[in-house]
Amino acid sequence: MNIALLGYGKMGKAIEKIAVDRGHQIILKVSSTTENFSLDAIDVAIDFSLPTTAVANISECIKNNVPVISGTTGWLDHYQDIVSLCHAEQGTFLYASNFSLGVNIFFELNKTLAKLLKGLPQYNVSMEEIHHTQKLDAPSGTAITLAEGIIEATDYKNWTLDAPKQNEIGILATRIENVPGTHEINYDSEVDSIQIKHTAHSREGFALGAVIAAEYVHDKKGVFTMKDVLNIS
């Protein structure tokens, strides 16, 4: 496939390596210094840019009939606008807060654990996400997806970065130099604790999942998620 990288930072570079190893060509790299670009001859675009640039990048691809996947976090207030645009233009779009195959399994484990603990109010849930110090958004997109999974399965209503009130999931966002991404969910009662945790050892897992997702969508139409890619029902 001919791939456009919309964002050529830490993730763009990790994706380039894996895409080339899998036989693809990177024919466009867009960064903050790119003034104009053409999407001619692009089979699929991969957006890992900034919270402030993702919506424009994704819209441009959809309007030019170029399938696009995005891993950029921090822009999700506009997710439904993008879904509507994609349907209106009969385009192709996939967003994932985390492309790691392991994290997508972890999302399912999280929902199963939440369902199991729904009837046991003595367990109080909380979450910690740890990332590198350059990260622009907090909490992470992954932590928001995890919290939404718990909210869907239980009586919790919201997540918060502040001290949690009744029915709120407290998220602690910690920033430490060079940490690629760690997410931990804790259920604490007076007598014991249950914890589940995913630790990324590098960005390679995110990048591999993104290339696999790009390969999946490039010849399809519609709005997809990693559940479609991984055939999770």
Ligand SMILES: NC(=O)C1=CN([C@@H]2O[C@H](COP(=O)(O)OP(=O)(O)OC[C@H]3O[C@@H](n4cnc5c(N)ncnc54)[C@H](O)[C@@H]3O)[C@@H](O)[C@H]2O)C=CC1
């Ligand atoms: N969904 C997932 O699996 C993952 C998501 N992320 C997210 O991906 C995004 C990028 O992460 P990193 O690569 O670590 O950030 P980064 O800061 O290293 O790279 C961002 C790049 O975007 C470029 N950029 C600026 N304006 C642009 C524009 N208008 N169009 C295209 N590119 C532009 C910058 O020049 C920079 O190279 C973040 O939102 C991060 O949270 C990061 C890792 C995994």
Ligand SMILES: O=C(O)C1=N[C@H](C(=O)O)C[C@H](O)C1
């Ligand atoms: O910014 C990052 O680095 C990451 N961002 C994503 C998120 O916000 O969840 C995914 C991953 O944890 C790394």
